Amino acid sequence: xxxxxxxxxxxxxxxxxxxxxxxxxxxxxxxxxxxxxxxxxxxxxxxxxxxxxxxxxxxxxxxxxxxxxxxxxxxxxxxxxxxxxxxxxxxxxxxxxxxxxxxxxxxxxxxxxxxxxxxxxxxxxxxxxxxx
Amino acid sequence: xxxxxxxxxxxxxxxxxxxxxxxxxxxxxxxxxxxxxxxxxxxxxxxxxxxxxxxxxxxxxxxxxxxxxxxxxxxxxxxxxxxxxxxxxxxxxxxxxxxxxxxxxxxxxxxxxxxxxxxxxxxxxxxxxxxxxxxxxxxxxxxxxxxxxxxxxxxxxxxxxxxxxxxxxxxxxxxxxxxxxxxxxxxxxxxxxxxxxxxxxxxxxxxxxxxxxxxxxxxxxxxxxxxxxxxxxxxxxxxxxxxxxxxxxxxxxxxxxxxxxxxxxxxxxxxxxxxxxxxxxxxxxxxxxxxxxxxxxxxxxxxxxxxxxxxxxxxxxxxxxxxxxxxxxxxxxxxxxxxxxxxxxxxxxxxxxxxxxxxxxxxxxxxxxxxxxxxxxxxxxxxxxxxxxxxxxxxxxxxxxxxxxxxxxxxxxxxxxxxxx
Numbered sequence: 001x002x003x004x005x006x007x008x009x010x011x012x013x014x015x016x017x018x019x020x021x022x023x024x025x026x027x028x029x030x031x032x033x034x035x036x037x038x039x040x041x042x043x044x045x046x047x048x049x050x051x052x053x054x055x056x057x058x059x060x061x062x063x064x065x066x067x068x069x070x071x072x073x074x075x076x077x078x079x080x081x082x083x084x085x086x087x088x089x090x091x092x093x094x095x096x097x098x099x100x101x102x103x104x105x106x107x108x109x110x111x112x113x114x115x116x117x118x119x120x121x122x123x124x125x126x127x128x129x130x131x132x
Numbered sequence: 133x134x135x136x137x138x139x140x141x142x143x144x145x146x147x148x149x150x151x152x153x154x155x156x157x158x159x160x161x162x163x164x165x166x167x168x169x170x171x172x173x174x175x176x177x178x179x180x181x182x183x184x185x186x187x188x189x190x191x192x193x194x195x196x197x198x199x200x201x202x203x204x205x206x207x208x209x210x211x212x213x214x215x216x217x218x219x220x221x222x223x224x225x226x227x228x229x230x231x232x233x234x235x236x237x238x239x240x241x242x243x244x245x246x247x248x249x250x251x252x253x254x255x256x257x258x259x260x261x262x263x264x265x266x267x268x269x270x271x272x273x274x275x276x277x278x279x280x281x282x283x284x285x286x287x288x289x290x291x292x293x294x295x296x297x298x299x300x301x302x303x304x305x306x307x308x309x310x311x312x313x314x315x316x317x318x319x320x321x322x323x324x325x326x327x328x329x330x331x332x333x334x335x336x337x338x339x340x341x342x343x344x345x346x347x348x349x350x351x352x353x354x355x356x357x358x359x360x361x362x363x364x365x366x367x368x369x370x371x372x373x374x375x376x377x378x379x380x381x382x383x384x385x386x387x388x389x390x391x392x393x394x395x396x397x398x399x400x401x402x403x404x405x406x407x408x409x410x411x412x413x414x415x416x417x418x419x420x421x422x423x424x425x426x427x428x429x430x431x432x433x434x435x436x437x438x439x440x441x442x443x444x445x446x447x448x449x450x451x452x453x454x455x456x457x458x459x460x461x462x463x464x465x466x467x468x469x470x471x472x473x474x475x476x477x478x479x480x481x482x483x484x485x486x487x488x489x490x491x492x493x494x495x496x497x498x499x500x501x502x503x504x505x506x507x508x509x510x511x512x513x514x515x516x517x518x519x520x521x522x523x524x525x526x527x528x529x530x531x532x533x534x535x536x537x538x539x540x541x542x543x544x545x546x547x548x549x550x551x552x553x
Contacts, residue, residue, distance in 0.1 A: 038215040039261035041542070044549040061552070066261045076552055078152040085552040116152060 033123050039066035041119060043076060043083070050074070050085055052100030059126050061085065065119035076118040079107055085121060133247060133270055134359075135237040136277040137220060137254065139213075140265045140285060142233035143171035146212045147202050149263035150542050150550055159200045162187050165378055165534040166203055203535035209233075211543040215262045223254055236274055251284075251291035270294060274361045275354035278311040279329070302330035302355065312351045317344050329355060373411070375400040376468020380534045382421040383464040389418055390454050391525030394447060397469045398520060401443045404471060405508055410439035412473025416450055418457040421465040430457045439475060442501050447523050515545065 034040045045059040053074060055061070061076070069075045069088045076085055077097065086097035086107065095115050097107040109115060139145055143161035148154045158176035160169040168186045169176075176199065181190070193199045213232045220227045224237035243250035251268035258266050269280025271294035279301070284292035294301070308318045310329050318327075320343045326332050332340070333355035340349045350360040375396040383389060393416050404411055417431035432453040440446060457467075510519045540548040 036261070038218045042546075042549055043542075044551045045553075046551045047553045049553060060549075065263065066257075081153040083152075083550060083552045 033062050033125075035122075036064060036066050039064055039119075041065065043085075045085060049099040049101050049104045050087075053087065054126075055085060055100070055121075055124050056126060059124050061121045062123040062125070063119040064122050067120040067122070069115075069117060069120055074121040076121060078116040078118060083118065133239055133244070133272060134274055134277045135224070135239055135247075135251065135254075136230075136269045136274070136281040137216075137235050137237060137258075137266050138281055139216065139233040140267060140290075141171055141173055142213075142264065143202075143204065143209055144173045144176075145264045146209050147205070147539055148173075149212070150208075151539060154200055154202075157200055158198070159202065160190075161202045161204055162537070164204060165380060166201075166536055170204070201537050203538040205535075205539050205541060207541040207544045208539065212262055212264060216258055216264060216266075219258055219261060220254075223257070236277065239270070247293045248291050251293070252289055255290050266290060268292075271298075272357045273354040273359045275311050275351055276357065279305065279309070282309065299330055302333055303328050305329040307332050310351060310355065312347070313344075317348065320344070372470050372472050373400050373403050373407070373409070373474065374468060374470040375403070376417075376466060376470075378466045379464065383467075384462075386455070386458045386460070387525060387527075389458050389464060389467055390451075391523070391527075392467045393418075393454060393457075393469060394451075394521060394523035394525070395517075396467065397446055397450070398443050398524060400469050400471055401441060401446060401504075402508055402511070404441045404474070405504060407474075408476060409474045410441050410477055411446075411471035412436065412439045412475070413471070414446065414450060415470040415472065416453060416457065417468055417470075418464050419466040421463040427465050432456050435473075439473065442504050443507075443521055444503075447521055451523065 030037075041063045043061050043063055045055055045057060045061060048057055051057075055074070063076050069090075071088065071090050073088045074085065075088045075097075076083055077088075078084070079097070084097065084107070086099055089096045089098055093108075094111065095109040097109075099106070144154070144159050147159065147161065154173075156175065157173070158179055159173040160176050160181075161171040162168065163170045166187050168184050169181065169190075170183070172181070172183065179199075181199075187201065190199055190201075194201055209232055213229075217227060217229055217235060220235055220237050223240075225240050226238040228236045230236060239247065239250055247270045251270060255266050255268050258264060267281050267285035268291045269277050269282070269284045270292070271277040271280045276294050276298065279298075280292045280294040283301070284290055305328060306318065307313050307321050307326060307329055308315065310332065313321075313332075321327070321332065324335070324339055324343060326335050326339075326343075332352055335352065337349060337352075340352050344351075353360045377392075377396065379388070379392075383392070397414070397416075401411075413433065413435035415431055415433050417429055419429050420427040422428075432450070434450040434453055436446065436449045458464075507519050511517065540550070542548055542550045
């Protein structure tokens with residue numbers, strides 16, 4: 001049996017809580033990190049190609065597909081069928097995807113080759129405890 | 133004006149969002165138990181392989197690398213569908229979801245100036261946000277919007293607005309392409325010399341009524357541009373909630389029958405609780421295996437002491453009936469559970485004077501007990517089937533759906549996220 005009474009805001013008897021009119025919903029990380037839920041996806045980082053940009057192996061990235069890429073953005077794209085996280089650059093020579101680790105090569109798009117863009121990385125969640 | 137938005141080759145398109153190697157290739161998604169093709173890419177269709185082709189007939193062409201296949205990943209498709217519907221809700225005045233990949237929309241008045249431009253914008257937004265290409269058709273009625281959508285899908289921009297006078301278009305379509313006409317009616321209609329949608333629209337009401345009753349007359353009215361389709365027909369409370377599945381290999385033991393039924397009941401009960409519904413009773417059934425299909429059904433109907441959504445109360449009620457479904461020596465193809473008599477808690481109902489709980493002075497209908505709220509929350513958080521009734525069995529589950537080619541569920545499972553390098 002659930003003997004606990006339900007507590008609701010409109011109590012008629014007793015003393016009203018002095019805090020009641022100041023009650024606000026608790027902070028919600030979704031509200032902070034996910035502006036457009038219908039366009040937001042989470043992906044997991046594998047490897048250290050972006051370690052210089054603060055993105056480490058095992059980190060969780062928040063990706064917004066609704067945002068178009070601008071020069072210097074960290075983005076997710078598919079290259080030869082595999083998804084990669086890199087910094088997007090566009091200039092007169094075309095599009096290139098740069099790693100943030102000297103051990104990895106810069107990916108240059110051939111002339112006429114279209115970028116298979118997935119979305120823009122809007123946040124990186126790096127956990128110190130309870131990884132994965 | 134009504135719009136119909138629907139995802140092109142929806143299941144295949146969902147798979148392609150997260151597996152770019154499937155883009156541009158002939159791909160099909162398979163039905164439950166990897167049975168046959170239920171969604172095909174354009175490249176697959178171009179090879180002339182029809183919908184419903186059994187997978188085993190195509191295995192050689194898969195091995196040679198010509199074709200690709202995926203098992204049905206309903207978790208993924210359901211989430212992608214949810215995303216599309218939420219975009220539509222933002223952009224339209226009202227949205228009625230019709231199936232996992234189709235929804236009727238009521239455009240805002242601001243769209244009236246140029247429905248085609250509005251449709252293109254909508255389509256582009258869904259493509260960018262979710263990655264699914266859609267067809268968008270507009271017309272004054274749902275039946276015409278369905279036809280407009282068929283035409284839209286064949287156009288490069290994916291959008292079509294039915295002209296004010298659609299006579300020419302309707303004259304080019306056979307009646308079986310009209311929503312709701314089905315397969316049998318065209319034969320009867322042919323006898324009345326009604327072959328095209330235009331002829332159906334212009335036929336005398338009496339003739340239409342004689343062939344297909346009020347339902348067909350409604351369809352004809354809709355073709356005339358007069359909305360007759362009840363708005364919330366399919367949005368309403370479902371009449372039944374069910375769960376059934378074929379065994380990967382025929383079942384021969386009582387345990388398999390009992391545990392599969394308990395497991396399906398638990399799944400269907402979760403569905404009930406999600407809709408906030410109680411069931412008055414259930415039908416449990418098993419189908420005997422027969423080579424070449426068919427096979428006799430055995431079933432039992434159980435009425436619960438009080439309408440309920442609690443799995444344990446259901447199990448208690450129908451378990452004594454399960455032995456009646458099983459004859460040793462027979463092989464079974466399939467089992468299932470259908471709940472009926474669905475109602476919202478608090479709707480008028482008669483209470484059984486002798487039900488164990490009815491000594492309560494307040495006859496309160498059962499609604500989700502705290503126990504099952506907790507069970508549903510745990511299973512939602514840690515994955516389907518983490519918490520289950522012992523009646524479902526703890527051994528291997530041969531009745532579980534075969535999905536050998538299941539892709540990851542990157543939008544609903546933390547441990548199956550897309551990985552990026």
